[in-house]
Amino acid sequence: MSGMTGLALRSLRHRMTAQVATFLAVLLGTTLIGSFATLVETALALGPAAPDRDADRETLIIMGAVVGGWGSLIVLFSVASTVGLTAARRAGEIGLLRVLGATPRQARRLIRREALAVAVLGALAGAVLAAGTGWLLLDLLRGHSVSASVEYAAGPASLGAAAGLVVLTSVAAAAVAARRSTRAPAGVTLRDSDAETGRMRWYRVVAALVLIAYGVGGGVVTITVTANSDDPYAAMQTSGSCSILVGLGLALLAPLLLRWLAAPLAGLITGLGGQGAGYLAAYNARRRAHRLAAVLAPVIVLTSAAIGTLMLVSIDTRTLPGGTEDSDTINLLNNVVVGMASLFAAIMVVNAFAACVADRWAELRRLWLMGATPTQVRRSVMAEAGVVAVVGLVFGALGSLATVIPFSVARDEGVVPDAQLWIAPLVASVVVLLTLGSGRFAARATMRTALGEVRRPAT
Amino acid sequence: MTAPPVPFALEAQGLTRTFGAGTGAVYALDGVDLGFPRGTFTAVMGPSGSGKSTFLSCAAGIDRPSGGRVLVAGTDVTDWDEDRRSRLRRERIGFVFQDFQLMPYLTAEQNVGLPPRLAGRRPDRARVRGLLDLVGLADRAHHLPGRLSGGQRQRVAIARALVTDPAVVLADEPTGALDSATARDVLALLRACVDELGQTVVMVTHDPVAAAYADAVVFLADGRVAGRIEAPTADAVAARAAHLDDRAAHLDERAVRR
Ligand SMILES: Nc1ncnc2c1ncn2[C@@H]1O[C@H](COP(=O)(O)OP(=O)(O)O)[C@@H](O)[C@H]1O
Numbered sequence A: 001m002s003g004m005t006g007l008a009l010r011s012l013r014h015r016m017t018a019q020v021a022t023f024l025a026v027l028l029g030t031t032l033i034g035s036f037a038t039l040v041e042t043a044l045a046l047g048p049a050a051p052d053r054d055a056d057r058e059t060l061i062i063m064g065a066v067v068g069g070w071g072s073l074i075v076l077f078s079v080a081s082t083v084g085l086t087a088a089r090r091a092g093e094i095g096l097l098r099v100l101g102a103t104p105r106q107a108r109r110l111i112r113r114e115a116l117a118v119a120v121l122g123a124l125a126g127a128v129l130a131a132g133t134g135w136l137l138l139d140l141l142r143g144h145s146v147s148a149s150v151e152y153a154a155g156p157a158s159l160g161a162a163a164g165l166v167v168l169t170s171v172a173a174a175a176v177a178a179r180r181s182t183r184a185p186a187g188v189t190l191r192d193s194d195a196e197t198g199r200m201r202w203y204r205v206v207a208a209l210v211l212i213a214y215g216v217g218g219g220v221v222t223i224t225v226t227a228n229s230d231d232p233y234a235a236m237q238t239s240g241s242c243s244i245l246v247g248l249g250l251a252l253l254a255p256l257l258l259r260w261l262a263a264p265l266a267g268l269i270t271g272l273g274g275q276g277a278g279y280l281a282a283y284n285a286r287r288r289a290h291r292l293a294a295v296l297a298p299v300i301v302l303t304s305a306a307i308g309t310l311m312l313v314s315i316d317t318r319t320l321p322g323g324t325e326d327s328d329t330i331n332l333l334n335n336v337v338v339g340m341a342s343l344f345a346a347i348m349v350v351n352a353f354a355a356c357v358a359d360r361w362a363e364l365r366r367l368w369l370m371g372a373t374p375t376q377v378r379r380s381v382m383a384e385a386g387v388v389a390v391v392g393l394v395f396g397a398l399g400s401l402a403t404v405i406p407f408s409v410a411r412d413e414g415v416v417p418d419a420q421l422w423i424a425p426l427v428a429s430v431v432v433l434l435t436l437g438s439g440r441f442a443a444r445a446t447m448r449t450a451l452g453e454v455r456r457p458a459t
Numbered sequence B: 001m002t003a004p005p006v007p008f009a010l011e012a013q014g015l016t017r018t019f020g021a022g023t024g025a026v027y028a029l030d031g032v033d034l035g036f037p038r039g040t041f042t043a044v045m046g047p048s049g050s051g052k053s054t055f056l057s058c059a060a061g062i063d064r065p066s067g068g069r070v071l072v073a074g075t076d077v078t079d080w081d082e083d084r085r086s087r088l089r090r091e092r093i094g095f096v097f098q099d100f101q102l103m104p105y106l107t108a109e110q111n112v113g114l115p116p117r118l119a120g121r122r123p124d125r126a127r128v129r130g131l132l133d134l135v136g137l138a139d140r141a142h143h144l145p146g147r148l149s150g151g152q153r154q155r156v157a158i159a160r161a162l163v164t165d166p167a168v169v170l171a172d173e174p175t176g177a178l179d180s181a182t183a184r185d186v187l188a189l190l191r192a193c194v195d196e197l198g199q200t201v202v203m204v205t206h207d208p209v210a211a212a213y214a215d216a217v218v219f220l221a222d223g224r225v226a227g228r229i230e231a232p233t234a235d236a237v238a239a240r241a242a243h244l245d246d247r248a249a250h251l252d253e254r255a256v257r258r
């Protein structure tokens, strides 16, 4: 046992860079979820004598539980995918350990403990930060959405719960990845780390379908039921989160989408004269869909959540110009959701891309050895970024419809909203810039490792 | 009257490569003059650290020599920039590595066709198939490297090295990761490249038996040429290699004692 832990800690030290993404994801995730959790704890601690106690309580709980809840879904998803990616990256090394005689159980334990160690560190730091950001969040609400007299009253309970949730998610994700990387016999593991066929597990497909069905169901309910409600916000409640749900569901299917679409897209990119770059990107995306899927997933969620929610706010302000007494809070809520989802997804895209490409430095060097110019090597990574951006935009936009169409119908604008349709291309261009930018960043950083040594000028 | 110059597929003139500077500088290559005539199979041997890999890297445009010249099929490539070196590697040099260096997400056939792809050409299907056939893997064309054995992977790598009909095939311990039976197949294949395709092969090896497949063996020691055997037998090679190893060990010992 302790030998295994020692090994885990040692291997952790050698893999610090690989764990940075996990650490950051856990840190930010805990900070975000923790901030909203403090609102709930503050609400529950409101004394009976507090003025406007019930109204404040309700606002804080809605804010904390609803916004925090949706946010948590995105955050936990991102944490899980990052941890999974890091654990999968260890597959080659794990294969070696197994050849040296480690049992599958030992190998799995190694991956889990490593994830646990990083997650606990990240979550502790995140909880400390969340105490501060939670206070700031409350301060932002005070005087607008809740009475100025509400006192910040959160502590270990909410922060601990948030940290615990993130740690649990991380360890579960690591366990799933560990199972995947140790399923085959030892020798095979070593080889498959090169090109895993990466079939999707059934529970992943089921989870994806449930999320999509739930999101589409919300849309249907919006059109058929809540559209007719007297409360103008009823339709928003049922449709607001649909784009996030469908986006998450599609993101879970990312490996599948890549496998289907990489080939035709690659044809397109190769046709543009990538000198083999598009060709390489296509086959890499298709045959190792699981790795690039870690980049694609946040792109889909980002696109879907951002287009969906921004269009929702746009339709809302157009069709309800005066607003109601709740409008301020509701707009703030929506903006917080968009901001949070975008920030998090953006960080994930950069992280996942960097991790995914850094892991392939030996392979990029191989291309160069085979006679690819440095420009071609970089282009092959950029072509992958292109594939991710296109697939992500298409499915992200599709996911956003789950919110946009029902809400637009509910507010009598018809299937297509009346104005501000430029939101979609605007979000799209931001996403493309983000994806290509992080691809470029990842390629640069990795090529320094891959080609640096040999390109050093003669001494 | 001077004899007409021998058409060398690969030639090194006064090749040096140093690592580091000042007193700590290591002379990985220290004035190597070697010519490899077209259509010959040459083995390069020498103690570990004698500069064999550095020599192949400099010849292939992977590494840059610190001094001297490299001529590929008579063309001086020493001062070529990075992009031209890349083109050199994919058009004029076939490189076979100890660890295969196949792209894991491309099938055997696609790996073989990669150099022309990188040159922006669609690989000649018949040629790729013909090469896979030559290396005995026609039935494995659609397998990913992960599903091939070590020997099969190395044969794919050899087919890839031949695909552009390069000026010279360079192999750095191509049998180093293979068992002896598989190694024999790979060596016979390299021999066939020379005998049947008229290729020029330069192969680094540690194994006297492998070296005996070559037409000649060149010995390197401390970055210098330390001898040559024509029409080598395994025994002759082993004797000479043992002598060089002893000398290297002796030098090491002296260095330690000092
Ligand atoms: N990148 C490098 N940096 C510093 N020294 C190197 C480097 N590559 C090779 N060397 C040194 O150059 C010498 C020759 O190395 P190498 O050509 O790999 O030997 P061989 O292949 O014959 O075993 C060795 O002393 C080695 O330590």
Ligand SMILES: [Mg+2]
Binding pocket: B052, B053, B054
């Ligand atoms: Mg060597």
